Amino acid sequence: MKKKELIFIGGILVLALAMWAGISFVNKGSHGFIRITVDGEEYGTYSLAKNQTIKINNTNVCEIKDGQARMISAECPDHLCMKQKAIDEKGGTIVCLPNKVVIEGEKSTEFDGTDEISIDAVT
Secondary structure: OOHHHHHHHHHHHHHHHHHHHHHHHHHHOOOOEEEEEEOOEEEEEEEOOOOEEEEEOOOEEEEEEOOEEEEEEEOOOOOHHHHOOOEEOOEOEEEEOOOOEEEEEEOOOOOOOOOOOOOOOOO
16 A cells, blocks of 8 residues: 555544544433332432432332432332333333332433423423
8 A cells, every 4th residue: 555545544544533532422421311200290300410319209219320220129019110120311111010100211411400301392
């Protein structure tokens, strides 16, 4: 190969690496959130970006860790909710039927970590 061809191939590789790094950096900061409902009523929304433990009506405990949420404790006879896989911003649901607790994972780029989400809409 000639020197110009090597420089051209090297430039394309550097450009591709820079684009890959840029995409990885942008996606790293965008975390979703989980929405918890109890008996059909919204209990709260929580960011997946912050590691925390959430006590739900003294019956269930949800843990958010490393961008994933899972049920770590439940006051129900079968504990099926604790056996369900962790959910993240890609979606998923954890359900505790005896306690009527539902946790849903959602993607959001506008969630700021507070317990309320406001949606701008035209009525």
